[in-house]
Amino acid sequence: MMFFYPAKVNDMLSGQPFEPELVTGRVMVNPHRPVAVPAGVLVVSDSGAFQLEDMVNRLEPEEALERQLAYEVSRTRDGRRRFPGGFEALITYDMLLGVDEALEQRGGRSYG
Secondary structure: OOOOOOEEOOOEEOOEEOOOHHHHOEEEEOOOOOOOOOOOOEEEEOOOOOOHHHOOOOOOHHHHHHHHHHHHOOEOOOOOEOOOOOOOEEOOOOOOOOHHHHHHHOOOOOOO
16 A cells, blocks of 8 residues: 655645645655644655755755754744644655766765
């Protein structure tokens, strides 16, 4: 069996509320872009270590994990927990085949 966790990096899309978790009951979030989800939704957290706007200065694996764990217990402005049930899983830090090699060719980070 396979489950779909649509990515949610904003609460709005084209000026309208964006709530894919209400369709699937599941969602993947990114600690780089804080959002909140309702109780009862199953949530996985992307590592958030690799962002297009800063491809060279990616977080180290330990830094990414620390940010994921802090994000799991974070609260909204009104004091509510962002993820009342916590995360179902954490997506691990990974290498991006093709992208990492291109960065190395341009003098970027090397993880070899």
